[in-house]
Amino acid sequence: MAHDLIIFDLDGTLVDSETLANRVFYEKLVTLGLDPAFDLMRVTRDFTGLTVAKCLTLARDAYGLSDIPNGFEAELKEATYASYRAALAPIPGVPAMLEQLRQLKCVASSSAPEKIAFSLELTGLSVHFGDNLFSVHHVAEAKPAPDVFLYAAEKMGGFPPAACAVVEDSLPGATAGIRAGMTVFAYRPDGDGDAFAAMGCHVFHDMGDLPALLG
Structure with a gap:
Protein backbone atom coordinates (compact mmCIF):
# COMPACT_ATOMS: atom_id res chain seq x y z
CA MET A 1 0.00 0.00 0.00
CA LEU A 88 30.29 11.70 8.54
CA ALA A 89 28.59 10.74 5.26
CA PRO A 90 25.11 9.73 4.13
CA ILE A 91 24.25 6.05 4.04
CA PRO A 92 24.99 4.82 0.48
CA GLY A 93 22.07 5.51 -1.83
CA VAL A 94 20.24 7.86 0.55
CA PRO A 95 20.61 11.14 -1.40
CA ALA A 96 19.24 9.62 -4.61
CA MET A 97 16.49 7.80 -2.72
CA LEU A 98 15.31 11.01 -1.04
CA GLU A 99 15.24 12.81 -4.40
CA GLN A 100 12.83 10.17 -5.71
CA LEU A 101 10.35 10.23 -2.83
CA ARG A 102 7.26 12.35 -3.40
CA GLN A 103 5.62 11.66 -0.03
CA LEU A 104 5.79 13.97 2.95
CA LYS A 105 8.76 12.99 5.10
CA CYS A 106 10.36 13.75 8.43
CA VAL A 107 13.02 12.49 10.84
CA ALA A 108 12.31 10.98 14.26
CA SER A 109 15.49 10.08 16.11
CA SER A 110 16.96 9.08 19.46
CA SER A 111 19.56 11.82 19.01
CA ALA A 112 19.23 15.26 20.55
CA PRO A 113 17.54 17.91 18.36
CA GLU A 114 20.75 19.85 17.72
CA LYS A 115 22.60 16.67 16.77
CA ILE A 116 19.88 15.74 14.26
CA ALA A 117 20.11 19.15 12.60
CA PHE A 118 23.92 19.11 12.70
CA SER A 119 24.15 15.66 11.07
CA LEU A 120 21.69 16.49 8.29
CA GLU A 121 23.33 19.83 7.53
CA LEU A 122 26.80 18.30 7.51
CA THR A 123 25.79 15.60 5.02
CA GLY A 124 23.69 17.83 2.77
CA LEU A 125 20.43 16.07 3.61
CA SER A 126 18.72 18.90 5.48
CA VAL A 127 17.20 20.23 2.24
CA HIS A 128 14.90 17.19 2.18
CA PHE A 129 13.45 17.70 5.67
CA GLY A 130 13.52 21.39 6.58
CA ASP A 131 12.25 21.78 10.14
CA ASN A 132 10.47 18.42 10.15
CA LEU A 133 12.84 17.00 12.76
CA PHE A 134 11.68 15.24 15.91
CA SER A 135 13.62 13.82 18.83
CA VAL A 136 12.90 11.51 21.71
CA HIS A 137 13.83 14.56 23.80
CA HIS A 138 10.39 15.92 22.80
CA VAL A 139 8.45 12.99 24.31
CA ALA A 140 8.04 11.08 27.56
CA GLU A 141 9.62 7.77 26.57
CA ALA A 142 12.46 6.96 24.18
CA LYS A 143 12.50 4.09 21.70
CA PRO A 144 11.47 1.24 21.92
CA ALA A 145 8.40 3.11 23.17
CA PRO A 146 6.32 4.42 20.23
CA ASP A 147 6.11 7.99 21.54
CA VAL A 148 8.41 9.77 19.09
CA PHE A 149 6.77 8.26 16.00
CA LEU A 150 3.26 9.07 17.21
CA TYR A 151 4.43 12.59 18.09
CA ALA A 152 5.94 13.07 14.63
CA ALA A 153 2.76 11.86 12.90
CA GLU A 154 0.66 14.26 14.96
CA LYS A 155 2.95 17.24 14.37
CA MET A 156 3.17 16.54 10.64
CA GLY A 157 -0.58 16.87 10.22
CA GLY A 158 -2.37 14.38 12.42
CA PHE A 159 -1.66 11.32 10.27
CA PRO A 160 -3.13 8.05 11.56
CA PRO A 161 -0.60 5.26 12.13
CA ALA A 162 -1.94 3.26 9.19
CA ALA A 163 -0.92 6.09 6.83
CA CYS A 164 2.67 6.17 8.12
CA ALA A 165 5.77 4.22 7.20
CA VAL A 166 8.80 4.11 9.48
CA VAL A 167 12.30 3.47 8.10
CA GLU A 168 14.65 2.12 10.77
CA ASP A 169 17.85 0.13 11.19
CA SER A 170 17.80 -0.83 14.88
CA LEU A 171 15.70 -3.23 16.92
CA PRO A 172 14.64 -0.55 19.47
CA GLY A 173 13.54 1.70 16.61
CA ALA A 174 11.75 -1.04 14.69
CA THR A 175 9.99 -2.11 17.89
CA ALA A 176 8.86 1.48 18.44
CA GLY A 177 7.43 1.64 14.92
CA ILE A 178 5.53 -1.62 15.33
CA ARG A 179 4.18 -0.49 18.70
CA ALA A 180 3.01 2.74 17.06
CA GLY A 181 0.90 0.69 14.64
CA MET A 182 2.92 1.85 11.63
CA THR A 183 4.42 -0.09 8.74
CA VAL A 184 8.13 -0.58 9.41
CA PHE A 185 10.81 -0.94 6.75
CA ALA A 186 14.02 -2.28 8.28
CA TYR A 187 17.26 -1.36 6.53
CA ARG A 188 19.67 -4.26 6.96
CA PRO A 189 22.55 -3.85 4.48
CA ASP A 190 24.41 -6.85 5.86
CA GLY A 191 21.43 -9.15 5.45
CA ASP A 192 20.85 -9.97 9.14
CA GLY A 193 17.14 -9.21 9.14
CA ASP A 194 15.55 -12.31 10.69
CA ALA A 195 14.71 -10.68 14.03
CA PHE A 196 13.13 -7.74 12.19
CA ALA A 197 11.10 -9.94 9.85
CA ALA A 198 9.89 -11.97 12.83
CA MET A 199 8.30 -8.86 14.39
CA GLY A 200 6.56 -7.94 11.13
CA CYS A 201 9.00 -5.52 9.50
CA HIS A 202 9.61 -5.36 5.75
CA VAL A 203 13.35 -6.01 5.49
CA PHE A 204 15.37 -4.44 2.68
CA HIS A 205 19.10 -4.24 1.96
CA ASP A 206 19.60 -1.37 -0.51
CA MET A 207 18.35 2.21 -0.18
CA GLY A 208 17.78 2.26 -3.92
CA ASP A 209 14.94 -0.23 -3.44
CA LEU A 210 13.05 1.87 -0.91
CA PRO A 211 11.02 4.21 -3.18
CA ALA A 212 9.34 1.25 -4.91
CA LEU A 213 8.67 -0.45 -1.58
CA LEU A 214 7.03 2.66 -0.13
CA GLY A 215 4.63 2.91 -3.07
Whole structure:
Protein backbone atom coordinates (compact mmCIF):
# COMPACT_ATOMS: atom_id res chain seq x y z
CA MET A 1 0.00 0.00 0.00
CA ALA A 2 1.06 3.62 -0.49
CA HIS A 3 1.98 5.68 2.55
CA ASP A 4 1.26 9.39 3.08
CA LEU A 5 4.01 10.11 5.61
CA ILE A 6 7.49 8.58 5.70
CA ILE A 7 9.24 8.82 9.09
CA PHE A 8 12.98 8.22 8.96
CA ASP A 9 15.29 7.29 11.76
CA LEU A 10 18.61 9.17 11.50
CA ASP A 11 21.65 7.28 12.74
CA GLY A 12 22.40 4.21 10.65
CA THR A 13 19.41 4.92 8.42
CA LEU A 14 20.09 8.30 6.80
CA VAL A 15 23.65 8.98 7.97
CA ASP A 16 26.49 6.54 8.57
CA SER A 17 27.09 7.78 12.09
CA GLU A 18 26.81 4.74 14.32
CA THR A 19 30.28 3.37 13.60
CA LEU A 20 31.81 6.76 14.33
CA ALA A 21 29.73 7.49 17.43
CA ASN A 22 30.10 4.04 18.96
CA ARG A 23 33.88 4.07 18.50
CA VAL A 24 34.13 7.47 20.22
CA PHE A 25 31.85 6.26 23.04
CA TYR A 26 33.87 3.06 23.42
CA GLU A 27 37.19 4.91 23.54
CA LYS A 28 35.81 7.28 26.17
CA LEU A 29 34.61 4.34 28.29
CA VAL A 30 38.04 2.71 28.02
CA THR A 31 39.55 5.83 29.62
CA LEU A 32 37.17 5.24 32.55
CA GLY A 33 38.45 1.68 33.02
CA LEU A 34 36.07 -0.38 30.90
CA ASP A 35 36.58 -4.12 31.37
CA PRO A 36 38.24 -5.60 28.23
CA ALA A 37 35.38 -8.14 28.09
CA PHE A 38 33.22 -5.29 26.78
CA ASP A 39 34.91 -4.77 23.42
CA LEU A 40 33.88 -2.42 20.60
CA MET A 41 31.64 -5.06 19.01
CA ARG A 42 29.75 -5.57 22.29
CA VAL A 43 29.38 -1.84 22.91
CA THR A 44 28.14 -1.30 19.35
CA ARG A 45 25.57 -4.06 19.69
CA ASP A 46 24.34 -2.82 23.05
CA PHE A 47 24.24 0.91 22.28
CA THR A 48 22.77 0.98 18.75
CA GLY A 49 19.40 2.71 18.71
CA LEU A 50 19.57 4.01 22.29
CA THR A 51 19.79 7.53 23.66
CA VAL A 52 23.00 8.70 25.31
CA ALA A 53 21.21 8.65 28.66
CA LYS A 54 20.24 5.00 28.22
CA CYS A 55 23.77 4.15 27.10
CA LEU A 56 25.19 5.75 30.23
CA THR A 57 22.73 3.83 32.41
CA LEU A 58 23.80 0.62 30.67
CA ALA A 59 27.47 1.48 31.22
CA ARG A 60 26.81 1.94 34.93
CA ASP A 61 24.50 -1.01 35.50
CA ALA A 62 25.83 -3.66 33.11
CA TYR A 63 29.44 -2.62 32.52
CA GLY A 64 30.27 -1.74 36.12
CA LEU A 65 31.37 1.84 35.40
CA SER A 66 29.80 3.49 38.41
CA ASP A 67 32.24 6.42 38.52
CA ILE A 68 31.26 8.38 35.39
CA PRO A 69 32.25 12.03 35.94
CA ASN A 70 29.76 14.87 35.60
CA GLY A 71 31.45 16.31 32.52
CA PHE A 72 31.55 13.04 30.63
CA GLU A 73 28.52 13.67 28.42
CA ALA A 74 29.79 17.09 27.32
CA GLU A 75 33.21 15.62 26.47
CA LEU A 76 31.55 12.79 24.58
CA LYS A 77 29.47 15.24 22.55
CA GLU A 78 32.51 17.33 21.66
CA ALA A 79 34.51 14.27 20.56
CA THR A 80 31.58 12.87 18.59
CA TYR A 81 31.01 16.14 16.73
CA ALA A 82 34.72 16.27 15.86
CA SER A 83 34.51 12.75 14.46
CA TYR A 84 31.42 13.69 12.43
CA ARG A 85 33.11 16.77 10.97
CA ALA A 86 35.98 14.59 9.81
CA ALA A 87 34.11 11.63 8.37
CA LEU A 88 30.29 11.70 8.54
CA ALA A 89 28.59 10.74 5.26
CA PRO A 90 25.11 9.73 4.13
CA ILE A 91 24.25 6.05 4.04
CA PRO A 92 24.99 4.82 0.48
CA GLY A 93 22.07 5.51 -1.83
CA VAL A 94 20.24 7.86 0.55
CA PRO A 95 20.61 11.14 -1.40
CA ALA A 96 19.24 9.62 -4.61
CA MET A 97 16.49 7.80 -2.72
CA LEU A 98 15.31 11.01 -1.04
CA GLU A 99 15.24 12.81 -4.40
CA GLN A 100 12.83 10.17 -5.71
CA LEU A 101 10.35 10.23 -2.83
CA ARG A 102 7.26 12.35 -3.40
CA GLN A 103 5.62 11.66 -0.03
CA LEU A 104 5.79 13.97 2.95
CA LYS A 105 8.76 12.99 5.10
CA CYS A 106 10.36 13.75 8.43
CA VAL A 107 13.02 12.49 10.84
CA ALA A 108 12.31 10.98 14.26
CA SER A 109 15.49 10.08 16.11
CA SER A 110 16.96 9.08 19.46
CA SER A 111 19.56 11.82 19.01
CA ALA A 112 19.23 15.26 20.55
CA PRO A 113 17.54 17.91 18.36
CA GLU A 114 20.75 19.85 17.72
CA LYS A 115 22.60 16.67 16.77
CA ILE A 116 19.88 15.74 14.26
CA ALA A 117 20.11 19.15 12.60
CA PHE A 118 23.92 19.11 12.70
CA SER A 119 24.15 15.66 11.07
CA LEU A 120 21.69 16.49 8.29
CA GLU A 121 23.33 19.83 7.53
CA LEU A 122 26.80 18.30 7.51
CA THR A 123 25.79 15.60 5.02
CA GLY A 124 23.69 17.83 2.77
CA LEU A 125 20.43 16.07 3.61
CA SER A 126 18.72 18.90 5.48
CA VAL A 127 17.20 20.23 2.24
CA HIS A 128 14.90 17.19 2.18
CA PHE A 129 13.45 17.70 5.67
CA GLY A 130 13.52 21.39 6.58
CA ASP A 131 12.25 21.78 10.14
CA ASN A 132 10.47 18.42 10.15
CA LEU A 133 12.84 17.00 12.76
CA PHE A 134 11.68 15.24 15.91
CA SER A 135 13.62 13.82 18.83
CA VAL A 136 12.90 11.51 21.71
CA HIS A 137 13.83 14.56 23.80
CA HIS A 138 10.39 15.92 22.80
CA VAL A 139 8.45 12.99 24.31
CA ALA A 140 8.04 11.08 27.56
CA GLU A 141 9.62 7.77 26.57
CA ALA A 142 12.46 6.96 24.18
CA LYS A 143 12.50 4.09 21.70
CA PRO A 144 11.47 1.24 21.92
CA ALA A 145 8.40 3.11 23.17
CA PRO A 146 6.32 4.42 20.23
CA ASP A 147 6.11 7.99 21.54
CA VAL A 148 8.41 9.77 19.09
CA PHE A 149 6.77 8.26 16.00
CA LEU A 150 3.26 9.07 17.21
CA TYR A 151 4.43 12.59 18.09
CA ALA A 152 5.94 13.07 14.63
CA ALA A 153 2.76 11.86 12.90
CA GLU A 154 0.66 14.26 14.96
CA LYS A 155 2.95 17.24 14.37
CA MET A 156 3.17 16.54 10.64
CA GLY A 157 -0.58 16.87 10.22
CA GLY A 158 -2.37 14.38 12.42
CA PHE A 159 -1.66 11.32 10.27
CA PRO A 160 -3.13 8.05 11.56
CA PRO A 161 -0.60 5.26 12.13
CA ALA A 162 -1.94 3.26 9.19
CA ALA A 163 -0.92 6.09 6.83
CA CYS A 164 2.67 6.17 8.12
CA ALA A 165 5.77 4.22 7.20
CA VAL A 166 8.80 4.11 9.48
CA VAL A 167 12.30 3.47 8.10
CA GLU A 168 14.65 2.12 10.77
CA ASP A 169 17.85 0.13 11.19
CA SER A 170 17.80 -0.83 14.88
CA LEU A 171 15.70 -3.23 16.92
CA PRO A 172 14.64 -0.55 19.47
CA GLY A 173 13.54 1.70 16.61
CA ALA A 174 11.75 -1.04 14.69
CA THR A 175 9.99 -2.11 17.89
CA ALA A 176 8.86 1.48 18.44
CA GLY A 177 7.43 1.64 14.92
CA ILE A 178 5.53 -1.62 15.33
CA ARG A 179 4.18 -0.49 18.70
CA ALA A 180 3.01 2.74 17.06
CA GLY A 181 0.90 0.69 14.64
CA MET A 182 2.92 1.85 11.63
CA THR A 183 4.42 -0.09 8.74
CA VAL A 184 8.13 -0.58 9.41
CA PHE A 185 10.81 -0.94 6.75
CA ALA A 186 14.02 -2.28 8.28
CA TYR A 187 17.26 -1.36 6.53
CA ARG A 188 19.67 -4.26 6.96
CA PRO A 189 22.55 -3.85 4.48
CA ASP A 190 24.41 -6.85 5.86
CA GLY A 191 21.43 -9.15 5.45
CA ASP A 192 20.85 -9.97 9.14
CA GLY A 193 17.14 -9.21 9.14
CA ASP A 194 15.55 -12.31 10.69
CA ALA A 195 14.71 -10.68 14.03
CA PHE A 196 13.13 -7.74 12.19
CA ALA A 197 11.10 -9.94 9.85
CA ALA A 198 9.89 -11.97 12.83
CA MET A 199 8.30 -8.86 14.39
CA GLY A 200 6.56 -7.94 11.13
CA CYS A 201 9.00 -5.52 9.50
CA HIS A 202 9.61 -5.36 5.75
CA VAL A 203 13.35 -6.01 5.49
CA PHE A 204 15.37 -4.44 2.68
CA HIS A 205 19.10 -4.24 1.96
CA ASP A 206 19.60 -1.37 -0.51
CA MET A 207 18.35 2.21 -0.18
CA GLY A 208 17.78 2.26 -3.92
CA ASP A 209 14.94 -0.23 -3.44
CA LEU A 210 13.05 1.87 -0.91
CA PRO A 211 11.02 4.21 -3.18
CA ALA A 212 9.34 1.25 -4.91
CA LEU A 213 8.67 -0.45 -1.58
CA LEU A 214 7.03 2.66 -0.13
CA GLY A 215 4.63 2.91 -3.07
